[in-house]
Amino acid sequence: MRPKASLAVAAALCISLALAACGPNNSSAGGAQNWPRKGKPVELIVSFAPGGAVDTAARLVAPILEKELGTNVEVVNKPGAGGQIGYTALTSAKPDGYTIGATGSPSVVVSPLDKSRGAKYTRDSFQPLGMQVIDPAVVGVAPDSPYNSLQDLIDAAKKTPSKITASTTGIQTGEHFAAVDIEQKTGAKFALVHFSEGASQATAAFLGGHVQVYIGSASDVTDLVKQKKIKLLGVMGEQRSEFLPDTPTFKEQGVDVISATARGYSAPAGLPAEVATKLEAALKKAIEDPAVESKMKALGLQTNYLSADEYKKFWGEQEETVKAVLPLVAKK
Amino acid sequence: MDVVNELLGGFAAALSPQNLLFAFIGCLVGTLIGVLPGIGPVAGVALLIPLTLNLEPTSAIIMLAAIFYGTAYGGTITSVLLNTPGEAASAITTIDGYAMTKKGRAGVALTIAAVGSFVGGVVATIGLVIAARPLGSLGLKIGPPEFFGLMVVGISLLVALAGKSMVRALISGVLGLLIAMVGIDPVAGAPRFTFGSDRLLDGVSFVAVIVGLFGLSEILMTATGGRNHPLTPGMRGLLPTRTDLRRSAPAILRGTGVGFLLGLIPGMTGSVSSLLSYGAERKFSRYRDELGSGAVEGVAGPETANNAHANGALIPLFTLGIPASPTIAVLMGAFLQQGLTPGPTLFTEHSEVAWAIIASLFIGNVILLVLNVPLVRLWTAILRIPEKILTALILLFLVIGSYTINYSVFDVFVMILFGVVGLAMRRLDIPLAPLVLTVVLGPLMERSLRESLDISQGSFTIFLTRPLTVVLLVIGVLIAASPLLRLRKPAALNEDPET
Amino acid sequence: MEMLAGNKAAPEADRSKPAQRPVGAWVAQAVLIVLAAYVVISARGLGIWLPQGPGPGFFPLVLAVALVLLSVAWFIQTRRAAAGSPAKDAYPWRRPAITIASLVVLAAVLNVLGFQASMLLFLLFHLKVMGRRGWLTSVVIAVAGSIGAFYLFNDFLLVPLPYATVPPLTWLGV
Structure with missing residues (x-):
């Protein structure tokens, strides 16, 4: 028994040492030109829980990135605090190309602007690599509602201020900003109900007739539209959504409000130029891959690739809008 | 009938050898993963989604649904045997489950949990088949004010959880509510009691709290010599006796009702169901005085409720496309990755897939039962590991379990802190259950209050003008006041004829 | 029968031990009151009441007050009970x-x-x-x-x- 057992221990030790030796070797940091080193995985941080839209998109993109980069891409979920935990992890990682992350706005834009959240990053901590989707916000009412156009709704909300209830998916979310922006520009006033658990809670309350107006993302309502459970009054995109061709934009109806959730990928700032170029090219390939695009379409998400520079510009514009509205949505 | 035909078609598809195999693998893998620390149903399903991407949609969903049941049941195993809840919904099971283990009745507890889960799951699935649409809209009737009313009923069950001292039970409950206050508040979005740490913006991790409170504090008690040879599993009574079954039946019935109805309500989680079911047992069971010291009802009720909840929660998913709980949200993610949009359109656009999945829910529940009852013997063998070694292994479990919640050491520290708190509470005879109840219900209550008042723009009359809300609030007040009504009942009158 | 078994599993109180001061409970009561005080102070900074009902600090404030009252009630209980109650074993730290x-x-x-x-x-x-x-x-x-x-x-x-x-x-x- 004894020799056998000690043999087992020896074997276990040998195996573990052998395995350990195979592990990634971080000590010799290779130059940017031979990035990515074979066998060293690239970590893709998703700042939201598994199963959500951001996670799903990242997991669709990851296999193609692997092929393009020639190394493993591991999707790591670091959910919490509306993305802040994951964004902190991303921006505090070494800008060596081995850590990238999914970034979604407005969460990534808002969290550093609101001082009370104590975020340790700013916009400059991120280096945008490419944008994947843009999901415009929509406003809808129940099918049997008396409001048939955006103007009807706005007139009613002016006549009886703070009486018409409207859902958002939480305080300081894109929907909240959009609602306040509408109020700002039209003089209407809604009774905003913040469903801090997110879109599904808001949808349930809307379908149950507990709130009158639904403010949410286009991707969340495409199925409801098919079921004829919601009457959309307007979409807050530059153009009409491909999924909702019959819904006029706000601009068409004379209300200058643009609001959308945008999702893309970024690295910590300070990436070597060669690495950035490689990553951007690989991401473009992955995002525009037909199979990925069609799966995204099934999710109700229109692929809208923007290059790193364009994404950066878009980010800046969104920050300006948020800054303008932020005092109005700030804590009372 | 149409439904019958389509369901039979579904069974034909689901019973194909290939799909049966996937259901079986799913249950087995799910159970094993559920036994591993920290990985509950949410993480379990999320982890294994990539493995199913290359399967055809029906097989993939069948396997994931099976994994989902499996992990839920696996979580129960560690709750009962090691006093370490594998997932949030099994937290309350530790109280009587582990007490049964101490009495050498671990096998009975696990078997009853499997039977209860089976009954709850099957009844809820039958509900899904025969009345999905009306039930789905029933869930929608619960708006924020009604939700608040339900939470008041839940919190009022605190009084039922009091052991020897109402004061100490209330202290435990208030502490739970205070813990629940940590994080970004639902009112104004301001960080509360976060001490400037962004790790706390989401609040204290519930799993870390219960793992420390129950699991670690138990180990610390052992280290003080507080428990004398608790882990001597009498292999006798591996199977429940007739008395066990007779006593479990009403608890299983109540658990099915509680879990199924709460499962219909969007925003309710499985842990609410298991907690309320436990509270209901403490309040209404004939054997309520035994609860807490290893009564079979304390396992049968919550375990039934959480599986009935899990299956009931599929109704809002199938009828409305709304994921009613985080676990269902992950499952919904799996649907979406397969190019299926859950909701009523699923039945019009992919009718065969939809019915095959429903049929597989029945099959999954059956497999779970036939797989786990024989395995009970294997699981209870864990208890034969010498205590010192088991202690080290449980510590390993606790650390991995709390680390993997958010992949952060922060939660390990939270777990340790609550281990110490749990030790202090046990030493001072402050019951743990009220704290668990309020940690879960507190945030839901505050949130629904906030949403209600947003709707009414600050007017409290919203709680008095909606009949269902009024009924719920009255029930809550009655339960809360019940100890006052029969406060000084002589001990002699308390005797149950059965005991 | 089952009743008896249930009691046996309950805490390890030994009724023969002499009475002892419940120091542990007193420490706990003090800790709870300090905690409550901290909560009250921070709750005031959070805002107690808003136009739309309770503010972020409302519930913490109510809970803290409840905690103080409960701790005092517990203290009175322990004082009353201290005389007759059995002491617990010395705690092996x-x-x-x-x-x-x-x-x-x-x-x-x-x-x-x-x-x-x-x-x-x-x-x-x-x-x-x-x-x-x-x-x-x-x-x-x-x-x-x-x-x-x-x-x-x-x-x-x-x-x-x-x-x-x-x-x-x-x-x-x-």
């Missing part, structure tokens, strides 16, 4: 204190030494030193629980556990 300390150390070094090395040492400590197991059992279980668990989680389940961040462990890639 050593082992639980060591367990807690070992966990704190483990958590502190987890991100530095990595999961494998720190858990290996932790398990060896608990098996060999605390558990007084033989070397063989200790080493086998410790290796399985650290290196084995690491590969199970990291490679098979794709659940990342921490790697070491200091040399020379980083050279080994653990």
